Amino acid sequence: MKRKALWAVVLGTLLAGTACHRETREDAKDKAENTGEKIEEGAKDAAEGAGDTIEKAGDKIEDATDK
Known part of the structure; x- marks a missing residue:
C-alpha cells in the first residue's frame, strides 16, 4: 500500500511539474511577443x-535661404 501511495505522489509531482513548465514556457512566449510589439511601436515612433x-530642419533651411 505504501508503495502505491509513493508512486501516486511521484507521478502526481511529475505531472504537476510538466504542467507548470508548459505554462511557464507559454508565459515566456507571450512576454516575448509583447516585448517585440513594444519594440516595433517604439521604432515606428522614433522614425516618425x-x-x-528632418522636416522642421528643412523648413528652417528654406527660411534661412529665402532671406
Whole structure:
C-alpha cells in the first residue's frame, strides 16, 4: 500500500511539474511577443519623430535661404 501511495505522489509531482513548465514556457512566449510589439511601436515612433525633425530642419533651411 505504501508503495502505491509513493508512486501516486511521484507521478502526481511529475505531472504537476510538466504542467507548470508548459505554462511557464507559454508565459515566456507571450512576454516575448509583447516585448517585440513594444519594440516595433517604439521604432515606428522614433522614425516618425526623426521624420518630423528632418522636416522642421528643412523648413528652417528654406527660411534661412529665402532671406
